Amino acid sequence: MERSNVSKQRFLIVTLLNVLITVVEIIGGLVSGSLALLSDAFHNLGDSISIVLGYFAQVISGRPENRRRTYGYRRAEILSAMANSIFLIVVSIALIVEAIKRFSHPEHINGRIMLIVAIIGLIANLVSAQLLHSGSHDSLNVKATYLHVLSDALSSIAVIFGGVILMFFNITWLDPTLTILVALYIAKEALPIIKQTLSILMQSSPDLDYEAIKHDLMQVPGVVGVHHVHAWTIDEHRIVFSAHLNCHDMMLSEVEKIYLQVEKILNDKYDIKHVTLQAECQRGRDEELFNPPIDHDKLC
Template sequence: MHNNRVSGGRFLAVTILNVAITIVEIIGGLLSGSLALLSDAFHNLGDSLSIVLGYFAQSIAGRPENHRRTYGYRRAEILAAMLNALFLIVVSVFLIIEAIKHLHHPEHVNGPIMLTVAIVGLLANLISAGLLQGGSHHSLNVRATYLHVLSDALSSVAVILGGLVLTFVNLPWLDPVLTIAVALYIGYEAIPIIHQTLSILMQSAPRLDYDQIKQDLLGIDGVVNLHHVHAWSIDEHRIIFSAHLNCQDMLLSQVEEVYHQAEQILETKYGICHVTIQAECLRGQDEELFDTPPDRQSICE
């Protein structure tokens, strides 16, 4: 299991940087009349809240299993990632609506102020992204927070380009157009995180080669069939797997060896970290991988 966690000190540093950027950009946006700058400021304010949420989610996820949470609290990070990504979508929609309004009623923008503030914002966002970058490869929660900061950096680049142009040329429509472009990018980056977190929360089956798993387990001496298979994810790293194995009539000590071999195959070849196997002799021997026996259907219904 991965343990590349982002320290509380880094989360705090990123939060302080985002709050500072927000204050500077609000002042700069009001002075320059730039919607892109004001939009980026409120985006940064939301980021600060998201970073705090991400930190607390990571702290909660590290708690050990107990009698109430037998799989632990790891899905706290998944929930935080989904909330952060949903917030990004809401921000994107809001920015697009405001930008369209400004396209219909363009306002003069002070290019030099817009440019100066955007450069400060870009530097701070790049530092924040650097602090979070390592953990973004191993945690959806940190990745969502990292994307917040990265989208801010991209937004700052767009605002810098806009500021450069507006310093020399009066193009009132450029500021809202840049805002729409940044908003579309933010939404584009957030959608895959929402999809992945929803799949985990809905206990969708992870992408495994189930036919090959069946062939591998049938290769164990004494195993004659595999059925009633279930697989789901606790988070983006931990896959849970359960199945019924039909075995030849054998001693319990021999069944334990079958368990051991099955667990080794599932862990080393498929990255499954938690395996539950029920051994049976004749019961369910004609069933398919995912078919539920009639007696179980009546109980579940």
């Protein structure tokens, strides 16, 4: 799968829209007295920073491999996605804390101003979401940025709902309640991204059927054993795979033919494109597919 390539122009437009929304909502929040509007304003300010961070991470990740970064810079996007998602969680907690305080100390809110500003924010957020939507399916970095914008759009809808009601009824608990609901939604969307980025950074194994892989490789003529298997991901798409193959005693030129067949199987059937193989004759033939954990007591 190709990596997402959201253009510089789109990132710039989304950033400018978020800055505009932030200014309008801060003014509108202060004038109307709406916590939901003010919290959304600071959320948008954070989004602007996150969008810029996401863009630079995308640029950095495209740099070629070198002797200092032999796997390249693809994890810059993973780090950016994690930072953005953690920021969303922090913002959510802060909004919930402030909303709870509002229950004890309610304030009068101007529903008309709240409604007008929220509509402006919703339009701008929907435009931003549309600009980022195409790249949100195949990049955690763009997805995290897209979620920032999408959560703002949802927040604007909630504020619009609250503004309409507050124009007719003075319900003091409505504004903080809407704030809490939006904050919980933001956290719900951010947590899976944090979990996935942590898994990648911890070099957790991708979801592969390793027994099926072993079975397929054992069907290659000349392969009599597979062991010492390792698999991890550089980013959400690129799987790195290494294995030791026990082969019949043969010339190196014949081993290379086996390598080509193994690489083709891994690429075509399991979408593994970065493969490192080590051929052995008898060495490690009795070992398991994965190395057993080291018994440190025996080493002492």
